[in-house]
Amino acid sequence: MKKATRFLSLLSVLALVAAxxxxxxxxxxxxxxxxxxxxxxxxxxxxxxxxxSRLSRMLKDVEVSNMASAGSVENLRRVNSGExxxxxxxxxxxxxxxNGLLTNDTKKYPNVYAMAFLYGxxxxxxxxxxxxxxxxxxxxGKRVAIGSPxxxxxASAQRYFSAIGLWDKMKIEFIGYSKAAAxxxxxLIDAMWVFAGYPNSSVIQAAASNKIKILxxxxxxxxxxxxxxxxxxxxxxxxxxTYSGVDYDVKSFQDxxxxxxxxxxxxxxxxxxxxxxxxKEGLSYMVKVKSTxxxxxxxxxxxxxVTPVHAGAQxxxxxxxxxxxxxxxxx
Numbered sequence: 001m002k003k004a005t006r007f008l009s010l011l012s013v014l015a016l017v018a019a020x021x022x023x024x025x026x027x028x029x030x031x032x033x034x035x036x037x038x039x040x041x042x043x044x045x046x047x048x049x050x051x052x053s054r055l056s057r058m059l060k061d062v063e064v065s066n067m068a069s070a071g072s073v074e075n076l077r078r079v080n081s082g083e084x085x086x087x088x089x090x091x092x093x094x095x096x097x098x099n100g101l102l103t104n105d106t107k108k109y110p111n112v113y114a115m116a117f118l119y120g121x122x123x124x125x126x127x128x129x130x131x132x133x134x135x136x137x138x139x140x141g142k143r144v145a146i147g148s149p150x151x152x153x154x155a156s157a158q159r160y161f162s163a164i165g166l167w168d169k170m171k172i173e174f175i176g177y178s179k180a181a182a183x184x185x186x187x188l189i190d191a192m193w194v195f196a197g198y199p200n201s202s203v204i205q206a207a208a209s210n211k212i213k214i215l216x217x218x219x220x221x222x223x224x225x226x227x228x229x230x231x232x233x234x235x236x237x238x239x240x241x242t243y244s245g246v247d248y249d250v251k252s253f254q255d256x257x258x259x260x261x262x263x264x265x266x267x268x269x270x271x272x273x274x275x276x277x278x279x280k281e282g283l284s285y286m287v288k289v290k291s292t293x294x295x296x297x298x299x300x301x302x303x304x305x306v307t308p309v310h311a312g313a314q315x316x317x318x319x320x321x322x323x324x325x326x327x328x329x330x331x
Contacts, residue, residue: 031269033064034084036075043197043292044071044088044257047118050289051086051259051277058276062269072152073102075260080109085265086273088118090152091232091256091304098307103155111263113310114328115270116278117303119295120254122236123156124194124203129211129245131190136220139166142190145173145180153177153195156255160217164224177202185209195255197292199242207244214238218251227253234304256304263310270312278320302328 035052038044045068052066067084069075075087076097089097089112096102097109127133133142147153154174161167173180173189180192181202194200206212218235227233238250261270276282278298286293298320302309308330309317317324 029061031062031266033062033086033265033269034067035064036067036069036078036084036087038069038071038075038088040068042071043119043290044069044075046290047257047259047286047293048086048088050286050293051273054282054285055273055276059272062272073097076109076112079260079262080111082111082262082264085262085269086115087112087260088257089260090121091117091234091258091306092156092230094258094260094307095230095232112260113263113308113313114305115259115261115310115313116274116301117296117305118257118259119197119292120234120236120256120304121152121196122198122238122252122254123160123217124192124196124198124200124238124250124252125215125217126184126192126194126203126206127190127213127215128184128187129213131213133191133213133215136164136166136215136217139191140169141171143171143173143188144191144193145175145183145189146193147174147180147195148176149174151176152255153193156195157193159230160221160226163226163229164220178205181205184212191215198238203243207246211245212243214243214246214250216251218253221253231306232256232304254304258305261310261313265310265312267310267312267315270310271316274313274316278316298322 035048037048049066052064055062055064072089072093076089076093078084079087094112100106100108133139146157158167175183177194180189183189184192184206194203221227232255233253234256236252236254238252240248283296286296301317302322306327309324309328314324
């Protein structure tokens with residue numbers, strides 16, 4: 001009898017050990033997803049970390065890991081290969097990548113699908129009051145700072161000014177934002193180009209020391225065909241009063257930072273992610289993570305997207321009453 005009792009006790013202990021050794025049913029069902037952000041301290045990284053943290057906390061069956069990245073193009077390549085599931089990339093890079101038109105890279109990246117618009121980076125074209133430069137065409141022969149060599153700002157400037165026939169008619173200066181803000185005050189340059197969210201600190205810097213004007217870039221770009229050639233650019237207005245002394249609305253254009261996903265990621269994961277973030281609570285949370293997220297809304301969710309939208313995202317946005325374009329439908 002004692003032997004039988006000891007045998008049963010041993011079986012109980014072994015069963016208990018086995019139970020602890022096995023993962024729980026809840027953990028076993030967790031799907032682990034990777035989210036590519038950007039350099040530490042950058043806007044991309046704030047967004048990816050914020051979204052990943054909330055989804056991991058709010059969705060029982062998903063754990064999302066935020067992953068540092070060099071930014072837009074690296075995210076595109078890693079999402080395309082399936083190395084990561086989510087990423088943040090500019091609409092322009094997404095469009096160019098899908099069509100094999102990235103700088104020095106003719107490979108096509110067809111597995112990157114858009115989910116939603118996050119925020120926009122608009123063009124600022126800053127000149128001094130009294131400079132005699134009143135419209136974009138007045139920049140012929142002028143010294144224009146367009147950003148550091150190899151920067152996204154410089155690339156956008158080359159696209160825009162080439163499309164409207166001014167690139168070879170200006171004196172291009174590859175100068176970063178803060179140096180340009182000082183240089184325009186010293187009249188070492190005639191204009192500075194900034195391609196970033198507003199209010200931008202360098203434009204604030206320039207306006208603090210000088211009376212500035214910000215030129216409208218939309219009308220000249222539309223007339224010159226820039227937005228036909230580069231359909232990922234979308235119109236945007238920089239509101240009056242954003243910068244000191246600029247008491248009028250500025251008609252500009254923006255590239256859009258997009259939340260993207262691998263084509264083969266299960267539609268329910270994309271759907272559930274959007275359904276969690278694009279709620280009143282989710283959007284309020286994102287604004288606390290980064291004030292730039294104020295531009296996120298259901299109404300703006302398809303802004304600037306000119307490439308196919310993921311099937312899970314298509315379902316969600318249609319349920320929210322949005323209409324997708326043929327390009328967004330992948331037609």
